[in-house]
Structures are given as structure tokens and as C-alpha cells.
Amino acid sequence: MKLLLTTCLLASLTLSWSATHPYPYVNTFERDILRLAKAAHIKAYMSEGEPQPCDNFYNFACGNWPRLHPSKLYNKRTNYLDELQELFVRKSADMLKAATSNSDSSADRLIKNFYNTCNAEANNTSSALSTLLEVTDFRGGWPEIRVPSWYSYEYDWLLVVANLKRKLGVDILIGLEVVPDYKEGHLHRLKVGAPKLPLGHRRQYMDAAYYGTRVRYERNIAEKLHNYFPDQSDLWCNEVASQILEIEQQLAKGLPHNAALTMEQTTRERTPFELKAAYGSFVDVSRYLRQIFNDTLYADLYETPEDYLSNLMDVIRTTPKLHLANYTIWRALDTFDQARIPSGVQPSIWCVQMVRKYFPQQLENLFHRNYNNMQMINELQSTWTDIRRVFREDLQASPNLHWLSLDTRQKAINKLDKLELKFRTHDESELIRQLYGLRVNEGHFYPNLVNVLQWSTKRQLAKLVEEPQLTDKVYKLPHYELETNKMQIPITFLQARFFWDSNYPQALKFGTLGVLLARQMLHGFDDVGRRYDRNGYRNNWWDSTSETSFAERAQCFQEQYAVFVQFQEKPVTDKGLQSRVVADNGALSIAYRAYIQWLNNSPESGIDYRGERLPLLDHTPHQLFFLAYGQLYCNDYPDTLEAFDEIPEQLRVNTALSNSEKFIEAFSCPVGAKLNARFKCQMF
Structure with a gap:
């Protein structure tokens, strides 16, 4: 227990320090503290029991998550990626609490007024x-x-x-x-x-x-x-x-x-x-x-x-x-x-969620101006370049993609070359225009809420005569847009020291950001994405031979995952199973190979990769990559859950790893180990 408390305390340093020091220019002492805190953060979630990585890697990586983030406290699922959203909410609360200044726009002042009256009167x-x-x-x-x-x-x-x-x-x-x-x-x-x-x-x-x-x-x-x-x-x-x-x-x-x-x-x-x-x-x-x-x-x-x-x-x-x-x-x-602050929830946190519900773009704009981190943008671009390069090389010459015809491969390359990251930005004058006529005063919350509800309803109904806009949707994770052939990156992903920092091993970046980017990328090349061309138009650019080969390989995944119709005595009703598991398995492979390319070309090549190791963790750089990947999916489900709408994370992690020869090599999994599948499925 003492070790657990120590590691949790060290882990918290990462988030608290990054909130006040958003730019990663640190001295050697601070660098060592950050690396120690990140190692403690990882170690805190790992199991303190017996599961071996080759038998149940998910429990090995996430076994302690339910103790640290029990779902029963919130009566809803808790998961690792939601920690990023919580960090965004805490930072947003600090912004909205701050007194208005001359640099604030009228939109800034409006959402601050709404937030402050919520804090004061939501439970009246x-x-x-x-x-x-x-x-x-x-x-x-x-x-x-x-x-x-x-x-x-x-x-x-x-x-x-x-x-x-x-x-x-x-x-x-x-x-x-x-x-x-x-x-x-x-x-x-x-x-x-x-x-x-x-x-x-x-x-x-x-x-x-x-x-x-x-x-x-x-x-x-x-x-x-x-x-x-x-x-x-x-x-x-x-x-x-x-x-x-x-x-x-x-x-x-x-x-x-x-x-x-x-x-x-x-x-x-x-x-x-x-x-x-x-x-x-x-x-x-x-x-x-x-x-x-x-x-x-x-x-x-x-x-x-x-x-x-x-x-x-x-x-x-x-x-x-x-x-x-x-x-x-x-x-x-x-x-x-429903606007009242629920029991056990901090008013500041709840009221940020209220602002985010009605003014998501205005809050994003304010957040971006306060926490703009160009290094994270550069790192995302750099990681995306590495991921895309590996997939492009596969399409050009890899025998693993021999099932795609040459003509289809070339069309895939053309589509990949045009696929770009799209960082959410907002026109401030447009955000102000959207709020025209809305009154939010410094007085009482519920009269303000009525004004906001009327304004929001009017805006929603007015869309009847407008053309649909993809920007209307706000995603928590990178999201591939079929209709534009672009990948939308949420503002929340530009927060330093969550997935990666210049002081952390690159293995963590490729095992998290790399996997998430590769997973969305592959949705542009699966059984749905192939129906949209490089310009986002409906146009099936696969030939019949490639379609047949895809279906045959997808059948392997369907048979492999078919046993997962129930988990923990609850049904699994995943309607997007095929698309999800194909992307999961392909993303893991592509992100790992991108990391190996970086590792082979790194300045530390040929020595002991000291920068790719962490204190407190006796793991090789290759093992750190898979550990970062596994902890992306740490979660805990409440007992009240009736069914799993998506395949549970434990099954997603373990099954994808059981298809990976590189995982088996990294952890020296023996023949017969549960995660050393005899028959391995592969698509990308």
C-alpha cells in the first residue's frame, strides 16, 4: 500500500506540473522528476498480483486500474482516455474562474458568466x-x-x-x-x-x-x-x-x-x-x-x-x-x-461540462488560446508522418499486402497521400456571431439557462435550411472523416505530458498516439472506407479480386472473435466488430514498425537505449511500447451495465496481441501461452 501511495503521488506530479508549465524546456533535475513521475503513473496501474504478460496482458498492464478508478464511485465506466478529458475539464475550470480581462472577447465573457452563475446557483x-x-x-x-x-x-x-x-x-x-x-x-x-x-x-x-x-x-x-x-x-x-x-x-x-x-x-x-x-x-x-x-x-x-x-x-x-x-x-x-450538480461531483467540474454542452466551440477556442502547445502539434505531425510512411511502404512493396491488386494498391497510395491531419480551429468572429442575441447575465443561473436553451433550440431548428457541416460534431479521439478524407484531431489531444513529452521514451508516443492515428487511418481503407475515394466522394475504388481477398482475411478475424458473444456473464453486441478489430490489429502492427524504424535511426542506436527506458520499470523499449498500448484501454465497468455495446477492452487488447509476432518476441512468450495464438490473423 505504501508503494501504491508513493507511485500515485509521483504520477500526479506529471499532470499538475504540466498544467503550470505547458512548455517542455526543463533542466536535468526536472527531466528526471518527469520521467520518474511518468514511470510511477504507469506502474500504478499495473497488476500487483500474478498475471503473466503472455497469459493476460491486459490484467498485467491494467490490473490495478479498478482500485484506483472504481466505476462504482461514478456509476459509469471509467477508462484511461477519459483521464485526458478530465485534465481538459480541470484546466477549463481554471480558465473560466479567472476574472474577465480586456483581452477577453464577448464570447469569452458570456461563457464565463454562464459558468460562474452555474457554480453559484445550480443547486437552488x-x-x-x-x-x-x-x-x-x-x-x-x-x-x-x-x-x-x-x-x-x-x-x-x-x-x-x-x-x-x-x-x-x-x-x-x-x-x-x-x-x-x-x-x-x-x-x-x-x-x-x-x-x-x-x-x-x-x-x-x-x-x-x-x-x-x-x-x-x-x-x-x-x-x-x-x-x-x-x-x-x-x-x-x-x-x-x-x-x-x-x-x-x-x-x-x-x-x-x-x-x-x-x-x-x-x-x-x-x-x-x-x-x-x-x-x-x-x-x-x-x-x-x-x-x-x-x-x-x-x-x-x-x-x-x-x-x-x-x-x-x-x-x-x-x-x-x-x-x-x-x-x-x-x-x-x-x-x-438535470442541470443540478449531482451528489459527489465538484461544482467547478460539473459547470465546465454545462459550458461544454452548450458552447463546445467557444470553450475549445478559449482553451486553445490559453494552452496552445505548438510542440504537441509538431509531434502529432511527426508521428503521423512516420505512421503514414510505414503504411505507404507496405502498399508499395510489402508481401503482407499481396492480397491487394497492384491497381488497388496504387489507388490506396493516392488516397493515403492526400489524407491529412485536421486540427480543430475556429473563426473567432464566427463564434461571436453565433452568440448574437443571447443574453447571459451575472445574476441568476436558471434564467440564464432558459435563455441558453431557447438560443440552442433555435440554432438547432435553423439547421433545416442549412447544409450539414462536419464541424458540428466534436470527437474526443482522432476521427477519420470519410467525406473529406481528413483526420480530425481534437483540441484535447494537444495537452502536453499525457501521451508524450520530449522527456519520455519515444516508445510511449508510438504506443499511444501512433496506435490511435494508425487505427483511424485504416478506417479509410477497410470495407467501409473503400467506398469513398481520395476526395471523399462515394466511389468504390477496389476491384473485385481485392474485395474477395479482404473478405477471406476478415473471416479469420470473425472466427477468432466469434467466441466473444458474452463477457462476465453479459452479452457483447458490437455492431461494428469487423471494422474495429481489423483496425485494432493493423494499427498495432503499423505503429510498432514505425517505432522500430525510429529506434534503428535514433542517435542512441547501437548502445543501451538509456533514453528509451524508465526508472521503476524493468522493461525493454519494445516492452514499453506494448505496455503503453495496453494501458490505453484500462477501464472499469459498473455492475449495472446490461450489455457491452463494443467488444470489451480486455478482449480487444489480448486478442490483438495474440496475433502479433513482435509482442511474442518482446516478452518471450512460449509455445502454448494463451497470447501466443497458434493461428494468427492478419490484414494490414
Whole structure:
């Protein structure tokens, strides 16, 4: 335990020191401290038990992670890459706390005001409730709360939910969203149908296996109602909570039985008038849209899922209006309640997440100006050059890619040569323009939240007449964009001393940044990426021989991973399995070979590679590479997890390593070891 505490303390030095010293110009003493801290950081996660690297490398590298970052504290998965996001959040909190200065733009001042009022008032229950009741018209008020008597004929549910959508952006009973047209990617289209229900899919509301989940959900609603309305009886709180769950269970009957179906598989095109004819006055979609857009819409829209609105018609017809009123107003109140700071979460951290939710680009811009690190940009570019060079050499002459025809190889080289890194940058004048008309004052949080919700909703709905922009999406990891043939690098990746620093061994850089870049690169050359050419246009540039050979090799991976239909007694339902495992295995191979090329050409070539070793760790440079790779995937899952949407990290790491001859050589894995697979799969 003493060793663990010491290593954790040393590990924390890396992050705290880099926050105050973003540039890596250090003396020899500081260099030794940084290397010691990084070694302690790595060692802290490694298992203190018996697993051997050749039997279970994931446990060898990450065995202590669940003790240091237990998921049960947060009731959600914890993983190593989220540490990078947490570092970004902590630095952002420091920025937003700082007093405004003359150098701050109007966008900077706005998000700082929003952050500071969140810090001060996000847990003010009375302010949340009074603000909600002031800015919304519930047509008679909340029964039992604002008026002593309530008349059902006064309640127009469709008008109420339309106004709440327009003012607060909340989808109640009817879901409405502007989405890219999946047939014509340069257009947006309205999608109308099911809202996102709090418990998720149909099975959570209907299956007996989730009875306990529903009981906890209903109890949680009753507790929140009592918190907002302490003068109301427990009976009233419990009755309203029961009504809310009952309505959502009825709504869930209109959701698909198979939650894995895509939007295209559950969608049909309809005009507003066709919907009017189908559902009449019970669910008058034309009137609903007219209330929101203040205009009559004629364009085709997507109805999804197909059975939801017809089921909603039955729900409206059979549910007492009093219950609908209670449900409608509860969903509005719950929108405000979700802005409250959760128990156990630091207000400063939570409020950064609130800023990031509504102003991601403005926060990124402020962060980039405060923590701009040109060395990290240069290192990413340098690492990318090394990764691309190795793959290009493979395409030119490697016998490992003999399964690709010469013509297809040349087209792949042409596409690779045009593939570039794209660092997220923002036009500050455009960011300021986006905030035009939005008022965020230094006063109370919840009035500010209402202004932000109205502004955000208006911006989202206005996209209906705009062309889809790839920059609308913010990714936490490097992401390959099929439509542009570029790789988007998030701002968070430009933080020094997380993946790599000039004082660390290069093995760590190639085992982390190198792997992540190579993995995304390969998505441009797999069974999906081959359908997009070097300019990002839909154009299948593979010949039939190469396609057949790819399918044959992919079958090896499918058979190898087919046993992973369950892990820790929970199902694995990874819909992107093939693409993921092909990229995992190929990226590991390419990144390692890029590292070996660097090692062979390094100034230390021919001696003992002292710079490629770390104190506290008795590992060769080659072993350090695989250790860095394995710890990329350290994680812990909560007991409440129902299924693995992606193949669990332990299986990803161990299986990819079992296909790597270089890993087996680095750790001298004997024949028969669990990670020395007899039959090895290979694609790239």
C-alpha cells in the first residue's frame, strides 16, 4: 500500500506540473522528476498480483486500474482516455474562474458568466422551480400546485408540448429533430416521432428483467417531486411518479422490439398532410410544427419509428388529461433538474461540462488560446508522418499486402497521400456571431439557462435550411472523416505530458498516439472506407479480386472473435466488430514498425537505449511500447451495465496481441501461452 501511495503521488506530479508549465524546456533535475513521475503513473496501474504478460496482458498492464478508478464511485465506466478529458475539464475550470480581462472577447465573457452563475446557483431548487413557472404557460398550471381546482377542458396538451419544445428544447410525447438526410448528405430533414425516453429502449420499460430498474426510477421521481414540493404529501408524490412511469411504459410500446435497428430501417418519408390524415386531431403533427416554426411546412419529413405516432394516438385517447398534464410538466421540470450538480461531483467540474454542452466551440477556442502547445502539434505531425510512411511502404512493396491488386494498391497510395491531419480551429468572429442575441447575465443561473436553451433550440431548428457541416460534431479521439478524407484531431489531444513529452521514451508516443492515428487511418481503407475515394466522394475504388481477398482475411478475424458473444456473464453486441478489430490489429502492427524504424535511426542506436527506458520499470523499449498500448484501454465497468455495446477492452487488447509476432518476441512468450495464438490473423 505504501508503494501504491508513493507511485500515485509521483504520477500526479506529471499532470499538475504540466498544467503550470505547458512548455517542455526543463533542466536535468526536472527531466528526471518527469520521467520518474511518468514511470510511477504507469506502474500504478499495473497488476500487483500474478498475471503473466503472455497469459493476460491486459490484467498485467491494467490490473490495478479498478482500485484506483472504481466505476462504482461514478456509476459509469471509467477508462484511461477519459483521464485526458478530465485534465481538459480541470484546466477549463481554471480558465473560466479567472476574472474577465480586456483581452477577453464577448464570447469569452458570456461563457464565463454562464459558468460562474452555474457554480453559484445550480443547486437552488426554489430558483429552478420559480423560473420554470414564470417562463412557461401550462394552461391552467400544474394541478395541485398553482391552482386549487383544475379543469381538463382547459388543457391543450399539443400546444403545451410545442411551446416547451420551442422555449426549452425538450421533447415531450413527440420527438422532433433536424438531421442530415441519409439519402442526400448535403441536405437536412426534419425527423418526427419518438422522443428519447429516460430509461432508454422498449425492453427497459416492458421486460420483467428490468422490473428493479423501473422501481428505482419511479422512486427517484417521487423523491425529486418531494424535494421541489416539500409541502405536498408523500401520497401525491408517489401517485404522480406512478402516472409518469405508466405513461412512459405506454409510449414505449411504440418503440421497435429490436433496439439495434438503424434509423433507415425504422423510417418512412411522409408529408405533414399525410401525417394529419393518418393521425387526425389526436396527434396533429401539422399544428405541432406550425406552433414551433410559426409557419406551415410542406417539405417531406422522416417519421421514425414507424409505429410510434399511431401508438401515441392511443395513449392520448386513453390517458386522463390530468395525468398528461402531470407528465408534461414533470418532463419540463426534469430538464431543469438535470442541470443540478449531482451528489459527489465538484461544482467547478460539473459547470465546465454545462459550458461544454452548450458552447463546445467557444470553450475549445478559449482553451486553445490559453494552452496552445505548438510542440504537441509538431509531434502529432511527426508521428503521423512516420505512421503514414510505414503504411505507404507496405502498399508499395510489402508481401503482407499481396492480397491487394497492384491497381488497388496504387489507388490506396493516392488516397493515403492526400489524407491529412485536421486540427480543430475556429473563426473567432464566427463564434461571436453565433452568440448574437443571447443574453447571459451575472445574476441568476436558471434564467440564464432558459435563455441558453431557447438560443440552442433555435440554432438547432435553423439547421433545416442549412447544409450539414462536419464541424458540428466534436470527437474526443482522432476521427477519420470519410467525406473529406481528413483526420480530425481534437483540441484535447494537444495537452502536453499525457501521451508524450520530449522527456519520455519515444516508445510511449508510438504506443499511444501512433496506435490511435494508425487505427483511424485504416478506417479509410477497410470495407467501409473503400467506398469513398481520395476526395471523399462515394466511389468504390477496389476491384473485385481485392474485395474477395479482404473478405477471406476478415473471416479469420470473425472466427477468432466469434467466441466473444458474452463477457462476465453479459452479452457483447458490437455492431461494428469487423471494422474495429481489423483496425485494432493493423494499427498495432503499423505503429510498432514505425517505432522500430525510429529506434534503428535514433542517435542512441547501437548502445543501451538509456533514453528509451524508465526508472521503476524493468522493461525493454519494445516492452514499453506494448505496455503503453495496453494501458490505453484500462477501464472499469459498473455492475449495472446490461450489455457491452463494443467488444470489451480486455478482449480487444489480448486478442490483438495474440496475433502479433513482435509482442511474442518482446516478452518471450512460449509455445502454448494463451497470447501466443497458434493461428494468427492478419490484414494490414
